[in-house]
Amino acid sequence: MTKLSNPVARRITSDWADLFPEFSIWQPLRLLRRIGPVVQGITLDKSTAGDQYYPTVHVHSLAQDFPVISLTLAQRLLKPSGVQQPIEVDRHPEEFRWAAVRLEEQSAFSLRRAPELSEIAEALRAFALAAQRGRLPAAVPELRDSVFIPAASGDAEAADESLGLVAELSEKWSKYEAPPGWTDTREWLDWLRATADDVPGLTSLVDGQIVKHKLSKIRSSPGSSR
Incomplete structure (x- = not known):
């Protein structure tokens, strides 16, 4: 073969x-x-x-x-x-x-028309909801992305919607467990909110990742939030 x-x-x-x-x-x-x-x-x-x-x-x-x-x-x-x-x-x-x-x-997203960022954030929230089992933190990366993607594009309303879901889900997690890399879920939630509010910082991070992964020459669109 x-x-x-x-x-x-x-x-x-x-x-x-x-x-x-x-x-x-x-x-x-x-x-x-x-x-x-x-x-x-x-x-x-x-x-x-x-x-x-x-x-x-x-x-x-x-x-x-x-x-x-x-x-x-x-x-x-x-x-x-x-x-x-x-x-x-x-x-x-x-x-x-x-x-x-x-x-x-x-595919959940169009491979022709560029999907809107709100579609992606919604899919991330849906994935996180489906992943919840018991009282252990689950789908932490997807929850984070559902907040930071709209926040980085300036869509504070969608970021707040994701933050609301994160807060709701985390209330069901054990007080003895926290997202990986954190010792306290509350600290993680505070970090999510603070980072989402720092739009210039997120924009700078995105720009740095484009350079790091050598993405400057791939096709791109501005990224509509709606």
Whole structure:
């Protein structure tokens, strides 16, 4: 079976880029576009054996200091049965076009029109709500992103809506547990509010992440909040 060597990966990436001209090739097997403080991506996630890839759509918040472009809200291509659908490298020429059509149909966000930031924040809140189990803090990164993404774009109302949900959910968490990296949930909540209020600081952080991840040349739109 053919493996995803660098030349093969570049060819496959180019094929997908031709189908989605709204995105730019960022790296082999990675297509990205920037929507204000958010990156939307199509990742051709390499299998462990390297002879298959999983078409995956996702987003990533630039309103955080993070070492990589994450696969937040990741959705892999699914079969009608709901099972993940890999594409064999050897069958890529025959299968990638229909795979792209199905991935677009399954994606929570449009892969043509740039999704609005309010859509992304709403999806993050919905994910966090569904992830709550028991009294342990859950979906902390998604809750954070649901606050900072609208805040960084100047949408204080949407940021406040997310903060309200965070406060509501955190009341159900155990007083003996806190979000990772924190010893007290209240301190984390205060940090979220203070950071959301510091729009210039968030804007500077986004600008720094664009430089850090070499995103200045990928396609971008200002990022409508509504």
